[in-house]
Amino acid sequence: MKYKLLTGILPYLEQFEDTEAGETIDDFVAWMKTAPTLKKDSTTTVLKSVPLQGNINAQICQLIALMYKYVRSYYKKGFKDSPLQTMEDFGFLATLAMFGDLRKNELIQKNTSEFTSGMEVIRRLERNDLIQSFLDQEDRRARRVKITKKGQAVFYQTLPVLKKMGDIATGELTESETQQLFELLNKLNYFHNPIFHEEKEASLDTIIKEYVEV
Structure with a gap:
């Protein structure tokens, strides 16, 4: 054949x-x-x-995972001379640039990260003098973090690189296709975000029953 x-x-x-x-x-x-x-x-x-397997839903999962790998490779190219080693580093710094100072756990939650890996990102940014931690005046058991002047400079230097990454990542999509993709991904983000934060111990079967089969 x-x-x-x-x-x-x-x-x-x-x-x-x-x-x-x-x-x-x-x-x-x-x-x-x-x-x-x-x-x-x-x-x-x-x-x-791309050896996609399973039904269309399973293949979508594989394609999303592949897209993450592609974008991560572009990030490494664009940020090879930057102190922001990972996409998580950039995300945390961008969040502080947008929201100002936050408690460490708030910063981790806003970036949809696990606590352990999120703390590693915070420590790495602190070592590079991109963010600074200080005592929370409302709860002195907690610590807050804020972006430093060096962090602000690094953040704004990376924005043109981020635009190039976006231009490459969307490939040959038309303007209308890009808008449609954004809306679909945003819809999925709104679906998955509460599951990630509120169902840490839930099994896949439980998630399907409570969120999918409704």
Whole structure:
């Protein structure tokens, strides 16, 4: 069997099934005569290099994980000379630049981080003199953190790099596709954020029952 030919047809078949052009092979052949040409590079590359498994929901999970890896690699390129070693470093610094001083646990929560890894980020930023900690006047058992002048300078220096990363990450998406992707991802963020913060000990079955099957 010529698998190369088959993989070339599959994207068109998927697009055909999304239309109302018919359900038979003859309908597909007729539709192909007027079908728009698909970009071969993006389609065939994905089919060859990404071994997606499971149903469409499982494949979406894998694609999101792959996107994280791609963006992380771009971050390393863009921030190779910056004291912000990880995307979490940038996120924590950006949060303080936006909200001002926060308690350490508030900073960690706003960045959707685990407590242990969040504290590591805070310590790393403190060592680099990008943030400064001090006693909370309302609760002297707690400590707050704020961005330093050096941290502010580093933060604003990184904004042009962040824009370049965004331009690369959205690839060949049109303006309307980019807006649609943003809205979908934002919708998923609103769904998952409370689960992350409030269901630390919950099993997958419990999460499905309480949040999905409703």
